[in-house]
Amino acid sequence: MASTVRTYVGNQQRMLGLGLVGLVLIVTTVGFLSVTVGARAIPLAEVWTALTAFDPNSTDHRIVWDLRLPRTLIGLLVGAALGLSGAVLQGATRNPLADTSILGIHAGAAVFVVIGIAVFGIGQLSAYVWLAFMGAGAAMVVVYSIASLGREGATPVKLALVGAALTAALSSVVSAVLLTSPRTLDELRFWQVGSLAGRDMSILIQVWPFLAFGVVLALRTARMLDGLSMGEDVARSLGQNVPLSRGVAGLAAVVLAGAATAAAGPIAFVGLTVPHVARAVTGPNYRWILPYSMLLAPILLLGADVIGRVIAPPGEVQVGIVTAALGAPFFIALVRRRKLAAL
Amino acid sequence: MTVLAGSDGIHAIRRSLAARRRRVTVILLVALLVAITASLYFGDYPVAPADIVRSLLSPVTGDVNKGVDFIVLSVRLPRTVLAILTGIAFALSGAIFQTLLRNPLASPDIIGISHGASAAAVVCIVVLGISGIGVSLGALAGALATALAIYGLAWRGGVTAYRIVLVGIGMAAIMSAVISYLFTRARLNEVQEALAWLVGSLNAASLNNIIPLAAALAVLTPATIYLVRGLDVMQLGDDAAMALGNRVEWTRLGLILVAVGHAAFATAAVGPVAFVAFVSGPIARFLLAGAGGGFLQSALVGATVMLGSDMVAQHALPATQLPVGVVTGIFGAGFLLWLLAASSREGRVA
Numbered sequence: 060m061a062s063t064v065r066t067y068v069g070n071q072q073r074m075l076g077l078g079l080v081g082l083v084l085i086v087t088t089v090g091f092l093s094v095t096v097g098a099r100a101i102p103l104a105e106v107w108t109a110l111t112a113f114d115p116n117s118t119d120h121r122i123v124w125d126l127r128l129p130r131t132l133i134g135l136l137v138g139a140a141l142g143l144s145g146a147v148l149q150g151a152t153r154n155p156l157a158d159t160s161i162l163g164i165h166a167g168a169a170v171f172v173v174i175g176i177a178v179f180g181i182g183q184l185s186a187y188v189w190l191a192f193m194g195a196g197a198a199m200v201v202v203y204s205i206a207s208l209g210r211e212g213a214t215p216v217k218l219a220l221v222g223a224a225l226t227a228a229l230s231s232v233v234s235a236v237l238l239t240s241p242r243t244l245d246e247l248r249f250w251q252v253g254s255l256a257g258r259d260m261s262i263l264i265q266v267w268p269f270l271a272f273g274v275v276l277a278l279r280t281a282r283m284l285d286g287l288s289m290g291e292d293v294a295r296s297l298g299q300n301v302p303l304s305r306g307v308a309g310l311a312a313v314v315l316a317g318a319a320t321a322a323a324g325p326i327a328f329v330g331l332t333v334p335h336v337a338r339a340v341t342g343p344n345y346r347w348i349l350p351y352s353m354l355l356a357p358i359l360l361l362g363a364d365v366i367g368r369v370i371a372p373p374g375e376v377q378v379g380i381v382t383a384a385l386g387a388p389f390f391i392a393l394v395r396r397r398k399l400a401a402l
Numbered sequence: 403m404t405v406l407a408g409s410d411g412i413h414a415i416r417r418s419l420a421a422r423r424r425r426v427t428v429i430l431l432v433a434l435l436v437a438i439t440a441s442l443y444f445g446d447y448p449v450a451p452a453d454i455v456r457s458l459l460s461p462v463t464g465d466v467n468k469g470v471d472f473i474v475l476s477v478r479l480p481r482t483v484l485a486i487l488t489g490i491a492f493a494l495s496g497a498i499f500q501t502l503l504r505n506p507l508a509s510p511d512i513i514g515i516s517h518g519a520s521a522a523a524v525v526c527i528v529v530l531g532i533s534g535i536g537v538s539l540g541a542l543a544g545a546l547a548t549a550l551a552i553y554g555l556a557w558r559g560g561v562t563a564y565r566i567v568l569v570g571i572g573m574a575a576i577m578s579a580v581i582s583y584l585f586t587r588a589r590l591n592e593v594q595e596a597l598a599w600l601v602g603s604l605n606a607a608s609l610n611n612i613i614p615l616a617a618a619l620a621v622l623t624p625a626t627i628y629l630v631r632g633l634d635v636m637q638l639g640d641d642a643a644m645a646l647g648n649r650v651e652w653t654r655l656g657l658i659l660v661a662v663g664h665a666a667f668a669t670a671a672v673g674p675v676a677f678v679a680f681v682s683g684p685i686a687r688f689l690l691a692g693a694g695g696g697f698l699q700s701a702l703v704g705a706t707v708m709l710g711s712d713m714v715a716q717h718a719l720p721a722t723q724l725p726v727g728v729v730t731g732i733f734g735a736g737f738l739l740w741l742l743a744a745s746s747r748e749g750r751v752a
Contacts, residue, residue, distance in 0.1 A: 155567060156507045205743050219507050220684055221742055224735040227677035231731030234601045234676075235724060244597065245590055252582040328575040335568060377586065383579035391555050391572040394565055 075347050078340065082354035086135070089361045093131040094123060097368050101127075129260045134361040134378075136263070136270045137255070137319045138329065142356025143277045144315035145330025146337065146348055150284035151308035152215040158331040159195075159316035162222030165325035166229035167198025168317070172250060177236050177243040187250065188265050188321040195317030201225060203309060207302075214291075218309075253326035253379025255364050266318045273315035277349065280308045284345040328383045329356050332390045339393060359386055419692075423699075426689045430702035434486075437709040441482045442474055444717055449474055484607040484671065485712050485726070486705040487615050489678060491668035493704020494626055496679030497686070497697055498661035501633055502654065503563040509680035510665040513570030516674040517577035518548025519666065520600055523673070524581050527596045528588040537599060538611065538670040545666035548573055553658060560651055562640070566658075602673030602727030604712050611671040618667040622660050629656045630697055675727045678704055681734035688741045707734045 094106050101109075101119050108114075109123040141159075148157045159165060171194030175181040181190070202225055206217040237244045283304035286294040291301055316330065337351035363381035370376055442454045449457070449470060457474035460466050496509040503513075510516050522544025526532040532540070552573050556565040581600075585593050632653040636643045643650050665679065685707075686699035711729040718724070 154505065154507065155564065156505060156512065156571060205739060208743050216506060217742060221739060223507055223512070223680060224677075224738045224742070227680065227731040227735035228739070229731075230676060231728050231735075234597070235728040237597060238594075238601060238725070238728065239722075241590060241594060244593065248582075248585045248593060252586055327578070331571055331575070376583070380579045380583045380586075383575040384583075387572040387576040387579075390575075391569050394568045394572065395555060395558055 075341055075351075079350055079354065082351070082358070085358055086354055086361075089358055089365070090131055090135060093134060093361050093365050094127045096365050097122075097127065098373065125259065129258055129263055130255050130364070131361065133258050133263055133322055134255050134364050135357045136267065137323045137326075138357030138360035139353045140270050140273060140315040140319040141326060141329040141360070142333040142337075142352035142354075143274060143349060144312040144319070145332075145356075146334035146345070146352040147277050147280055147284065147308050147315075148312045148330075149334050150280075150288060150345055150348075151305050151312070152218050153288065154215055154219050155335065156331075157215075157219055157222075158327065159312065159320070160226075160325065160327035160331065162218065162312075163198040163202045163225040163229065164195045164313060164316045165320060165327065166226040166233070167194040167196075167201075168192070168320045168325060169233050169247075169251060170194055170229045171197070173233050173236050173243060173247060176246045177240050182246065185261055185265070188262055191321040191324075192266075192269070192317050195320055196313060198225060198229065199309070199313040199317070203306075218305075249377075250324050252377040253324040253382075254377040255323055255360075256375060256377070258322065262322055266322045269314050269318040273311055273318065274353070276307065277311040277315060278353075280304070280311055281345040281349050283308060284349075288343060288345070324379065326360070326379045326382065328379075328386055329360055332386060333359060336390065336393060423690060426686075426699055427702070430686075430689075430699055430706065434702055434706045434709070437706050437713070438482055438486070441485070441709055441713055442478050444713060445473070445478065447473055449478075480609065480612060481604050481607040481712065482709065484604055484612050484615070485708045487612065487619060488604075488668040488672050488675065489682075489705035489708030490701040491615065491619060491622075491664040491704075492675065492678040492708070493682030493686075493700045494623075494697060495661045495664035495668070496681075496704075497683035497700035498626070498630070498633075498657055498664075499679075500683045501630075501637070501696070502657050502661070503567055504637070505563070505567060506684055507680075508567055508570075509677075509683070510661070511674065511677060511679055512574065513567060514552055514572075514574035514577060515545050515549055515570075515662060515665050516669060516679075517574045517581075518551075519545035519669040520674050521577040521580045522547075523599055524584050524596045527599060528584045528592045533595070535610070541673075542666050542670040545669055546662065548577065549658070549662040549666070553655075561654065598725065599673050600727075601725045602675035602730075603725035604672055605723070605725070606672075615667050615671045618663060622663045622667075625656070625660050626664075626697065629653060629660060633657065673727065675708070676731045677734055678707055678730050681738045682707060685734075685738055685741060688738075707737070 091103065095101050095103055099119075099122060101123060105119050106123055109117070109120040113124065114120050145158050148159065148162060149155060168191035171190040172187050175186065175190040181187070202218065202222045206214075206221040237247065283299065286297060286299045287301070287304060294304070295301055319326070333356045334348060334352045337348045337355055341347035341351050359382055360378060363385055364378040366385065367376040367378055367381040370381070439451060439454065443449055443451065453470055454474055456465055457467070457471045458479075460471055460475075499508050499510055499513065500506055519541040523537050523541040526537045526540040552566060552569050553561065556562075556569040558565070585596070588596070632648050635646055635648045636650060636653065638646075640650050682700045682704040683696070685703045686696050690696060690699060707730060708726070711733040712726040714733060715724040715726045715729040718729075
């Protein structure tokens with residue numbers, strides 16, 4: 060009996076491991092597609108020479124190095140960050156609706172960017188990065204400190220309520236500014252859809268240390284999230300430090316989501332839904348959910364970006380719009396077909 | 403948990419809970435009355451409370467003072483009435499969804515209903531170039547169609563709360579994508595007009611938008627009172643409720659219809675005023691602190707939040723009138739944050 064169970068679990072683990080390898084291959088393929096496809100199609104061979112033997116006089120080479128490569132790398136990193144932060148937050152709060160957009164991070168980023176535009180007249184993307192990052196961090200500090208007041212500390216329900224309430228308050232501030240300043244509205248409407256266009260290496264250099272730190276931290280929370288998913292009391296009786304676990308998970312999620320929002324604007328859909336897709340494939344074990352979310356999200360984000368580039372020539376459709384327009388029907392179909400593992 | 407000895411103890415607890423419920427209800431009623439009086443009193447031309455009463459009664463008594471009556475009856479009263487009605491409707495919608503789906507985040511402005519109304523309205527303004535009552539009708543149709551789509555897509559031999567929530571966030575994402583796309587493609591002045599509608603405002607208060615909403619509430623409120631009795635049992639979970647003889651699927655469908663109706667008609671009247679639906683339920687539950695009930699109190703909180711926000715919006719900044727939707731977020735959410743921060747006792751958030 061025990062050996063059959065062990066074989067079954069072993070088989071399942073092997074399948075999930077193979078799936079992970081498959082996902083890495085798909086991520087790589089989408090990455091290559093993202094470098095080659097666009098308003099100007101560049102064949103793979105040309106991309107290869109651009110990467111190995113750069114010729115500053117070739118337009119194709121310049122496009123690869125200055126536009127496509129940064130955009131692809133940012134897409135990969137931002138996607139991974141969004142997927143991971145969503146999974147970690149849903150696990151830590153045990154709420155299927157928990158996401159960085161609801162926990163105040165996007166609203167915090169948006170407020171700082173809006174104030175930057177309206178009050179200080181800042182207009183470059185690279186300056187938004189720091190504004191958005193500071194805003195996200197400030198919002199999460201406020202959310203966490205209010206939620207952890209009281210004897211029982213930051214319970215999931217309080218975190219979710221405080222986050223949503225702060226989001227409400229901050230979006231009010233944003234709309235007040237937007238209604239009175241058409242110039243700010245004109246800037247912000249393009250920032251707040253979420254886009255990978257126009258991002259260069261300098262943005263990547265600013266955010267990658269945060270993303271790397273966040274990814275490492277998030278992947279280490281798997282065991283804590285598995286503990287929390289059994290309920291606070293069980294987790295505590297198994298010797299887990301519940302407030303510490305929530306704190307570490309929260310920190311990882313904020314760093315990831317803050318950096319992602321800084322780099323690409325607020326993209327809500329990815330972090331909210333990709334973990335549910337991952338959970339439908341892997342079952343309730345966070346040691347698998349986290350890496351699956353981390354790989355599925357960049358496939359969605361970068362794939363959507365590639366489609367957005369070619370779908371409406373001569374213009375582009377922003378990645379935030381394409382992820383929702385393509386991803387949401389797929390997500391709904393999945394919710395219908397599968398018996399989803401509840402949190 | 404202490405072991406309760408005998409039925410005396412239980413009766414005492416029941417009595418104290420009922421007393422708490424009554425106390426909270428009375429306090430909220432007083433707060434609402436104060437807000438109503440204040441909203442009729444404040445303005446460029448303050449009207450004394452005695453004059454307000456005289457004006458309100460003037461159609462009956464015939465004691466007319468044209469100037470004052472115009473201000474009270476034609477300018478301030480419609481606005482006050484509309485604020486109260488929409489506050490009640492949003493609050494009930496949110497409280498029903500939050501209780502039914504057993505998730506404090508599951509208000510209509512998060513699970514897609516408001517997004518559907520907003521997307522339809524933005525299409526009307528930006529694509530079709532409609533304004534005024536056409537936008538309201540579009541929003542109403544959008545909210546109902548989105549709700550229908552969510553319920554239909556979540557249906558698979560019955561619906562579960564979890565599936566409705568997930569399908570709802572999927573729909574919300576699609577609808578916000580539509581809005582964002584139209585925002586990046588439209589001319590800036592159209593975007594401004596659409597944004598003004600999305601924020602929500604009571605500036606257009608008149609009988610034209612009060613009467614449809616009042617009629618809708620006249621039907622929906624009794625239905626709500628009838629249906630929420632089944633909700634307490636459903637809190638125990640579908641299986642337990644079914645075992646206790648509750649027709650879970652029908653009660654749930656009825657409640658969803660009622661909740662969507664509230665949200666849809668209120669949105670059509672004033673736009674998707676942010677977060678009144680989301681904050682009213684939690685505020686009421688907080689004040690009640692587990693004393694049961696909640697829907698009447700949520701409705702009172704909703705009306706007060708709406709009315710209070712509108713007063714702040716009108717009078718906070720000299721020379722500028724903000725739309726009410728800018729303030730509801732700060733006012734309602736600020737109050738909820740304060741409550742959350744102020745309560746340090748265990749088990750206050752249920």
